[in-house]
Amino acid sequence: xxxxxxxxxxxxxxxxxxxxxxxxxxxxxxxxxxxxxxxxxxxxxxxxxxxxxxxxxxxxxxxxxxxxxxxxxxxxxxxxxxxxxxxxxxxxxxxxxxxxxxxxxxxxxxxxxxxxxxxxxxxxxxxxxxxxxxxxxxxxxxxxxxxxxxxxxxxxxxxxxxxxxxxxxxxxxxxxxxxxxxxxxxxxxxxxxxxxxxxxxxxxxxxxxxxxxxxxxxxxxxxxxxxxxxxxxxxxxxxxxxxxxxxxxxxxxxxxxxxxxxxxxxxxxxxxxxxxxxxxxxxxxxxxxxxxxxxxxxxxxxxxxxxxxxxxxxxxxxxxxxxxxxxxxxxxxxxxxxxxxxxxxxxxxxxxxxxxxxxxxxxxxxxxxxxxxxxxxxxxxxxxxxxxxxxxxxxxxxxxxxxxxxxxx
Amino acid sequence: xxxxxxxxxxxxxxxxxxxxxxxxxxxxxxxxxxxxxxxxxxxxxxxxxxxxxxxxxxxxxxxxxxxxxxxxxxxxxxxxxxxxxxxxxxxxxxxxxxxxxxxxxxxxxxxxxxxxxxxxxxxxxxxxxxxxxxxxxxxxxxxxxxxxxxxxxxxxxxxxxxxxxxxxxxxxxxxxxxxxxxxxxxxxxxxxxxxxxxxxxxxxxxxxxxxxxxxxxxxxxxxxxxxxxxxxxxxxxxxxxxxxxxxxxxxxxxxxxxxxxxxxxxxxxxxxxxxxxxxxxxxxxxxxxxxxxxxxxxxxxxxxxxxxxxxxxxxxxxxxxxxxxxxxxxxxxxxx
Numbered sequence: 001x002x003x004x005x006x007x008x009x010x011x012x013x014x015x016x017x018x019x020x021x022x023x024x025x026x027x028x029x030x031x032x033x034x035x036x037x038x039x040x041x042x043x044x045x046x047x048x049x050x051x052x053x054x055x056x057x058x059x060x061x062x063x064x065x066x067x068x069x070x071x072x073x074x075x076x077x078x079x080x081x082x083x084x085x086x087x088x089x090x091x092x093x094x095x096x097x098x099x100x101x102x103x104x105x106x107x108x109x110x111x112x113x114x115x116x117x118x119x120x121x122x123x124x125x126x127x128x129x130x131x132x133x134x135x136x137x138x139x140x141x142x143x144x145x146x147x148x149x150x151x152x153x154x155x156x157x158x159x160x161x162x163x164x165x166x167x168x169x170x171x172x173x174x175x176x177x178x179x180x181x182x183x184x185x186x187x188x189x190x191x192x193x194x195x196x197x198x199x200x201x202x203x204x205x206x207x208x209x210x211x212x213x214x215x216x217x218x219x220x221x222x223x224x225x226x227x228x229x230x231x232x233x234x235x236x237x238x239x240x241x242x243x244x245x246x247x248x249x250x251x252x253x254x255x256x257x258x259x260x261x262x263x264x265x266x267x268x269x270x271x272x273x274x275x276x277x278x279x280x281x282x283x284x285x286x287x288x289x290x291x292x293x294x295x296x297x298x299x300x301x302x303x304x305x306x307x308x309x310x311x312x313x314x315x316x317x318x319x320x321x322x323x324x325x326x327x328x329x330x331x332x333x334x335x336x337x338x339x340x341x342x343x344x345x346x347x348x349x350x351x352x353x354x355x356x357x358x359x360x361x362x363x364x365x366x367x368x369x370x371x372x373x374x375x376x377x378x379x380x381x382x383x384x385x386x387x388x389x390x391x392x393x394x395x396x397x398x399x400x401x402x403x404x405x406x407x408x409x
Numbered sequence: 410x411x412x413x414x415x416x417x418x419x420x421x422x423x424x425x426x427x428x429x430x431x432x433x434x435x436x437x438x439x440x441x442x443x444x445x446x447x448x449x450x451x452x453x454x455x456x457x458x459x460x461x462x463x464x465x466x467x468x469x470x471x472x473x474x475x476x477x478x479x480x481x482x483x484x485x486x487x488x489x490x491x492x493x494x495x496x497x498x499x500x501x502x503x504x505x506x507x508x509x510x511x512x513x514x515x516x517x518x519x520x521x522x523x524x525x526x527x528x529x530x531x532x533x534x535x536x537x538x539x540x541x542x543x544x545x546x547x548x549x550x551x552x553x554x555x556x557x558x559x560x561x562x563x564x565x566x567x568x569x570x571x572x573x574x575x576x577x578x579x580x581x582x583x584x585x586x587x588x589x590x591x592x593x594x595x596x597x598x599x600x601x602x603x604x605x606x607x608x609x610x611x612x613x614x615x616x617x618x619x620x621x622x623x624x625x626x627x628x629x630x631x632x633x634x635x636x637x638x639x640x641x642x643x644x645x646x647x648x649x650x651x652x653x654x655x656x657x658x659x660x661x662x663x664x665x666x667x668x669x670x671x672x673x674x675x676x677x678x679x680x681x682x683x684x685x686x687x688x689x690x691x692x693x694x695x696x697x698x699x700x701x702x703x704x705x706x707x708x709x710x711x712x713x714x715x716x717x718x719x720x721x722x723x724x725x726x727x728x729x730x731x732x733x734x735x736x737x738x739x740x741x742x743x744x745x
Contacts, residue, residue: 174662182628186438188538188559188603191627258539302517304537306558 003030003361003404008039012048012365015055016355017342020333025053027361030403034357048365051398054337056362057319058353060242060344061137061164061218063294065097067105069315069381071408073291074397076105076362078315079348082112083139089115089123091131098132104407108348110137110164113152119143122152129159134348135216137164140265140310142200144170146207153213162214162240162347165204167225168266172196177306179267183252190306194269198224205232205239214238216347220286221247221269223276230285240347241280242288244314245321246387248277254387258305261376262387264292265310281339282330288347289339291318295383313381316374317388323368323395333368361404370396422447425743429733433545433552436561437607445611449571452722452729456571459495459725469498472529472735477503477519478555479535484695484720485555485565489532492727498529516540517547524548529738530731533557538600551734553727559598565694566604568726570612572719573649576690586613591643591685593619593675594653594702595664597626601694602653606634619643621674623664640675647685651692652677652703668701677703682710690715 006028014023026037056076082088089112101107111133115121143149176192178184184191208215220241251271254262280286294311345353352360376384422428474493493500538558545552556562616634637643691714736744
């Protein structure tokens with residue numbers, strides 16, 4: 001979709017890396033061409049009426065392409081996990097998906113690290129890279145064989161691809177659906193100790209250090225694992241960490257009464273770990289917050305807890321939950337958009353995620369204070385499996401532009 | 410009809426439905442202590458009836474009770490069936506092979522089907538924790554949990570409490586307060602252990618649980634019980650010893666090197682039992698693996714083994730639960 005006319009957004013508050021200030025922004029030819037510009041003749045002019053002018057969100061790690069939900073949530077680019085049916089382990093599937101969302105949503109498929117995500121044989125990573133894969137991912141599984149993992153990291157390093165891993169030691173995690181602790185014990189759910197995450201993180205960091213590969217731990221949810229990431233960063237290891245809002249908003253208490261909307265992977269942790277995640281977002285240990293968007297209907301969720309599929313529909317609530325961290329004083333607004341746009345854009349190597357002249361004109365107008373209620377039954381997503389059902393939220397996207405063109409409702 | 414409502418002295422429990430304001434019996438965790446005591450009290454009349462030659466009441470005449478067992482069971486199913494029949498209800502058993510109805514909407518669909526057949530109570534056993542609550546939320550009639558995964562088995566805990574109360578009363582003791590009970594076995598996989606921990610601690614007993622580390626769930630201390638790995642130490646001073654079997658069918662992977670090694674560490678032999686109080690009582694919810702977790706001479710110990718008594722009390726407790734939960738349907742005064 002070509003941008004037919006230049007667009008100038010006036011009377012907004014620009015969210016820039018170094019602060020928020022009143023200003024305007026002009027886009028032409030799908031790119032940002034000027035900040036603090038006055039509209040020229042022939043421009044479409046939009047009055048932001050004091051709303052935030054922010055970069056469109058870059059969602060690093062979603063499980064479905066769900067355009068209405070992404071547009072509601074201000075997401076203009078989504079990195080699709082390889083856990084599809086069939087898995088994204090073939091260049092043709094990567095190429096198809098890389099074009100599937102255009103023009104109003106850009107999908108960045110993540111290549112399956114191993115054939116069938118089975119953790120044994122490396123997939124055709126170079127062919128998939130050249131077909132449009134922006135990074136490599138192990139999916140929702142971990143690669144148990146450290147030999148395979150080291151070969152993967154070395155190969156990905158050569159191809160200059162970041163490896164996105166799922167950090168849960170498979171032997172410990174087994175068939176677990178909950179974190180070992182009082183709640184899991186009371187509910188009688190198969191559970192694994194939270195240390196399953198730290199073990200996996202320790203190994204992946206050691207191998208990344210050895211191979212020189214860039215490692216992104218998609219979800220780090222426990223204090224022990226975050227400490228490992230913090231220490232590795234201090235040593236200069238090329239490691240980044242992500243998390244989804246569920247792990248800083250909720251603890252395993254949310255699984256009481258067998259609420260399958262709170263059945264997630266990795267499972268929700270105890271309160272102390274939730275606090276550690278918030279601290280790690282505050283101190284910069286966590287680089288990326290993503291939605292983990294995984295809409296699941298009743299056939300996957302209206303089941304006994306352990307039989308239900310993991311995952312939540314998170315695209316619509318991502319921004320509001322991150323803005324709650326701003327209101328709580330954990331982070332400021334520029335850092336919030338660093339977590340949901342700029343850092344993930346850098347990880348994927350895409351030319352967006354920040355309001356800078358020359359970048360792609362992916363823009364969200366955001367009213368950061370607008371209150372709303374999360375309602376499972378009324379979501380834009382293809383299924384309403386949100387653990388935040390019924391909760392009040394604050395902050396809504398009021399207009400979204402992809403390449404300078406208005407998209408969504 | 411030989412039963413008389415002699416128990417439940419007025420004033421001990423709230424009037425009418427306030428004594429047991431639940432539509433379903435899904436777990437002990439949902440009950441208040443006085444509600445547990447109320448069921449025990451209500452069961453006494455059925456204990457008496459069951460000891461008569463003519464053991465039949467028409468209390469639930471005309472009602473349909475469906476026993477929907479998604480997991481194999483012999484004794485619990487039989488116990489519920491006898492309980493329903495002795496109360497005069499029409500009892501239907503549904504054996505749903507675990508493999509064919511475990512997944513997908515099928516479980517809900519099955520529940521909706523049972524509901525559409527206008528059952529007046531549904532008794533459910535299922536292999537997944539929380540499955541019974543899931544079904545209970547979707548049907549219009551009372552639901553009784555006959556065991557859901559590793560979560561709860563409330564009627565087992567109630568019958569164990571009733572059995573113990575009878576045994577204690579025979580020894581001139583009225584209260585559970587301070588009673589030292591040791592539960593030994595596969596605590597991790599046992600719904601019986603969970604329900605019993607909740608029930609017996611609510612009644613005031615002091616519980617110890619004993620198992621190798623791999624078979625003890627995390628956070629057990631927060632439930633208010635004391636955890637042991639050394640069975641001999643756990644037996645010291647115990648007034649009641651409750652043994653559980655190894656739930657091999659629920660284990661993924663190897664938890665114990667061998668049955669004989671398990672017996673070596675955790676088998677209740679006569680010699681081990683001597684470490685407990687001299688007249689300590691022995692319980693087991695069955696089925697027993699004789700020679701593994703319990704030796705025959707202990708299991709059959711006259712005057713101290715309550716194992717067959719537990720089975721007897723099971724029928725009475727299930728009669729009481731069926732009676733109490735169907736009172737609303739039957740329009741009993743104060744309950745409708």
